[in-house]
Amino acid sequence: MLGVVRRLVSQAFPQRLRPRPQAIQRRSASQAVNQMLQLQQMDMCADPPSRGLVVGVFADETDRNDAGVLTAAGWRYNVQKTAGRLLEVLRMSGPMPKRGEARLFFAIDQSAAAEGAALGIWLYQELRNPQNRIPVPSLDLYARKDEVCDLEGWRIGLQKAAAQNLTRQLQEMPSNLLTPTAFAQNVVEVLCKSRVNVEVKVEGWAESQSMHAFLAVGKASCEPPIFLELTYYGTCAEERPIVLVGQGVTYDAGGLCLKEKHELFHMRGDMTGAAVVVACCRAVAGLRLPVNIRGLIPLCENVVGCNSVRTGDMVKSMNGKTIEIQCTDHEDVLVLADALLYAQNFCPKCIIDVGTCSGYMRQALDESAAGVFTNSEILWQQIKHASMHTGDRVWRFPLWKYYSKAVRAGGRSDVQNYGIDRGGRPCKAAAFLREFVPCGQWMHIDATNVMVTKGFEYEYLRKGMAGRPTRTLVEFIAQTICKDTAPRLAK
Numbered sequence: 001m002l003g004v005v006r007r008l009v010s011q012a013f014p015q016r017l018r019p020r021p022q023a024i025q026r027r028s029a030s031q032a033v034n035q036m037l038q039l040q041q042m043d044m045c046a047d048p049p050s051r052g053l054v055v056g057v058f059a060d061e062t063d064r065n066d067a068g069v070l071t072a073a074g075w076r077y078n079v080q081k082t083a084g085r086l087l088e089v090l091r092m093s094g095p096m097p098k099r100g101e102a103r104l105f106f107a108i109d110q111s112a113a114a115e116g117a118a119l120g121i122w123l124y125q126e127l128r129n130p131q132n133r134i135p136v137p138s139l140d141l142y143a144r145k146d147e148v149c150d151l152e153g154w155r156i157g158l159q160k161a162a163a164q165n166l167t168r169q170l171q172e173m174p175s176n177l178l179t180p181t182a183f184a185q186n187v188v189e190v191l192c193k194s195r196v197n198v199e200v201k202v203e204g205w206a207e208s209q210s211m212h213a214f215l216a217v218g219k220a221s222c223e224p225p226i227f228l229e230l231t232y233y234g235t236c237a238e239e240r241p242i243v244l245v246g247q248g249v250t251y252d253a254g255g256l257c258l259k260e261k262h263e264l265f266h267m268r269g270d271m272t273g274a275a276v277v278v279a280c281c282r283a284v285a286g287l288r289l290p291v292n293i294r295g296l297i298p299l300c301e302n303v304v305g306c307n308s309v310r311t312g313d314m315v316k317s318m319n320g321k322t323i324e325i326q327c328t329d330h331e332d333v334l335v336l337a338d339a340l341l342y343a344q345n346f347c348p349k350c351i352i353d354v355g356t357c358s359g360y361m362r363q364a365l366d367e368s369a370a371g372v373f374t375n376s377e378i379l380w381q382q383i384k385h386a387s388m389h390t391g392d393r394v395w396r397f398p399l400w401k402y403y404s405k406a407v408r409a410g411g412r413s414d415v416q417n418y419g420i421d422r423g424g425r426p427c428k429a430a431a432f433l434r435e436f437v438p439c440g441q442w443m444h445i446d447a448t449n450v451m452v453t454k455g456f457e458y459e460y461l462r463k464g465m466a467g468r469p470t471r472t473l474v475e476f477i478a479q480t481i482c483k484d485t486a487p488r489l490a491k
Contacts, residue, residue, distance in 0.1 A: 068096040073459040110141065110150040114157025115471070120460040122165045124172040156287065160390075160474055163283035164467040166190070170275035171451070171465035175251035175268040180218075180226045180299035183250055183271065187228060187278050187297075194285040201227040211338035212315045213323055214298050217331040220255065220305030227339075228274075230281050230295030234288065241292035242477060243348040245339045246277030247332055247355035248299035255328030256308050263359070269451045269465055270332075273354035274299065276447070276470050283474045291481050294346050296339045302331045314413055317341060317436060324410050326418035332357040333417055333429050337436045349480070350379060350441035352473070357429040361449035364426065367457060369393035370450045370469045373430035374443035383443065386475035392468050394445070403431035445469065 068090060070078055078086040090096070117139050125133045141154045170178065170186070178186070184200050191198050203224045206215055211227075218225040228248075252270035253259060259267065274297045281295050309315075313325045315334070318341040323334065332355050343351050361371050369387075372394045374380050380396055387394045406419040406428050415435050419428040430444045447469060455463030 110153035111157035111160070114139070114141075114154045115161045116460045118158055118161030119164060120462075122161075122168065123462060124169060124464065126169075127174075159283055159286045160471045162286075163279040163474060164470040166279040166282060167272070167275040167467035167470045168465045170278065171269040171272055171467065173268070175301075178250055178268070178271075179223045180248070180250055180301065181223060183248065183274070183299055184226050184228055187230075191230060191278065191282060191285075194282045195232070196281050196285050197231040199229040199231070201229060206338075209338075209342065210316065210318050211298075211342070213317045213334040214300070214338040216309045216313070216315045216325070217249070217255075217302050217334050218300030220308035221301035221303050222305075223250075223301050225298070225300040228295070228297040228299065230277070230293070230297070232281055232285050232293040232295075234284065235290045235292060237292070239292050240347050240349045241294040242480065243294045243296065243343040243346055243351045244277045244280060244473075245296045245336060245343060245351065245353035246273035246275070247271065247335055247353070247357075248274030248297045249302050249331065249335060250299060252302045252329075252331070253304060255302050255331060256304060256310060257327050257329040258304065259329060266452055270302075270356055271299070272356050272447050272451050272465075273336075273445075275467075276354045276473060279467070279470045280473050280477065283470075284477055287474075287478075289478055289481060291477060293477070294343070294348070296343055298335050298339045300335065302328070319436065319438070321414040321435065324413035324416045326410075326416050330357075330417045330429070333432045336433055340433060340436045340442075344438065344440075348440065350376070350443065351437065352379075352443050352445065352476075353433065354445045354447055354469075354473070356448040356451055357433075357444075357446050358426040359448055360425040361446050364397075365395060365449050367450050367453055367466070369395040370472075371426055371446040371448075372396045372443060373399050373427070373434075373446070374441075375399060375434065375437070376441040376443065379441055379443045382479050383445075383472065383476050386479055387469070387472045390471040390475050392450075392472040394469065394472065397427055397430065399427070399430055399434060403427045404434065407432045407435070445473075 068087065070087060074086075078084060121136050121139070123134060123136060139158070141149055141151060170183070184198075188198050188200070203215070203226075206225060206227055214227075215225060247270070249270040250268070252267040253264065277295045277297055281293055284291065284293055309325055309328055311326060311328060315323050315325065317323060318338050323337070325334070336353055336355055336357075340351060340353060365371065370393075372380065372383055374383075374396070383394055384396075403419075403424060406421065406424070407415050407417075409420045410416045415432060417432060419432070426446055429446070433444055434442070450466055450468040453461050453463065453466040453468075455461065458466075461467075
């Protein structure tokens with residue numbers, strides 16, 4: 001699962017830090033387990049999709065026989081998939097690891113093992129009494145003297161997992177503690193340590209840029225809107241950047257079109273797009289990828305107040321288009337529209353925006369994959385290829401003119417934020433955003449349905465905020481740099 005990151009990191013770090021390539025030796029094991037743990041070693045820029053196994057096991061301190069205890073998920077895998085042979089092979093590999101120890105064995109891909117382990121042990125408990133917090137074990141790569149371990153792959157995996165965990169941490173923070181101002185403060189503290197420049201722009205600046213669509217959303221809140229601009233230079237400054245735009249609604253009550261009670265609880269996570277952009281910038285800087293990144297994050301709250309924007313109101317975007325606000329609960333596209341227009345100032349290679357624009361994504365895909373809308377076949381092939389490596393899948397939806405006509409149908413304005421009829425909501429949201437991308441390659445990722453996980457489908461993610469699709473976006477950025485594996489259209 002290293003994808004293209006391995007070669008790029010090898011170029012960024014000195015030779016003395018790289019492990020010497022040697023053949024990985026396997027111990028004897030049953031044929032079923034060996035098939036399960038195959039590792040394809042290929043000297044390519046991007047490894048082909050492979051599978052790994054991360055299992056929880058520790059020695060019972062009171063058990064003198066050192067039999068080993070599997071976690072519930074590990075026990076199910078042991079019984080259902082290997083008929084008990086997995087635990088047998090674990091015992092063959094040596095003494096059972098103690099609590100807090102990790103072991104990598106039988107040539108499992110080190111990057112995948114690091115990702116699975118780091119994601120699996122993460123738990124949001126910063127607000128709990130320290131005495132009541134669940135101990136979280138530290139992770140390290142265990143190897144004997146005669147074994148060859150891919151330390152570089154392990155480090156890359158930890159970086160990717162740390163990025164997704166940062167997204168989860170920001171998503172889980174309660175909205176009264178993560179206001180737009182507090183979000184900006186957190187970003188400054190996190191990214192300035194990683195050589196990423198952060199510019200905090202206030203409401204007056206947004207007014208000077210004619211970002212009236214963005215400003216309309218936050219009118220009712222006591223918290224002033226903020227616009228963050230993140231800059232990372234991994235190569236020469238003249239190189240055109242990849243622009244990442246993240247929707248940053250730190251709490252979405254729906255405005256005057258108030259959401260239902262059961263929907264409000266998770267609306268602290270409506271800044272998922274912003275959190276993903278912050279985490280990706282930190283991961284790219286930590287991996288020292290040779291690419292320029294520009295991150296744009298509009299931050300505000302969509303609540304009810306005497307200054308709330310009303311249905312039927314008209315606002316103008318940066319490009320002069322008049323927008324009719326048909327529904328105040330579809331503010332996501334308003335926040336992103338001005339940011340997409342502002343992104344054109346940087347002559348980007350491509351623009352990627354991440355948001356939570358339509359709850360109907362859950363009916364379409366459940367939590368299986370994030371939705372992707374793009375005007376570029378190349379971008380789609382790259383993001384699909386990246387998702388194959390990370391296992392965090394994406395699925396493409398259409399951007400037909402049919403949906404563009406639906407958001408232009410109003411006679412009083414240029415575009416509408418809801419469009420005619422109720423069907424096709426995710427596609428209409430993407431068609432609305434396309435109105436504010438005048439030229440160039442662009443991709444919209446709708447992460448509404450993958451914002452929260454029930455904790456069943458992905459056993460390495462606890463119930464709660466999922467932090468998706470952070471790792472896929474990091475892998476995508478790496479693949480856009482690596483010309484050897486970047487998918488291209490057939491001539």
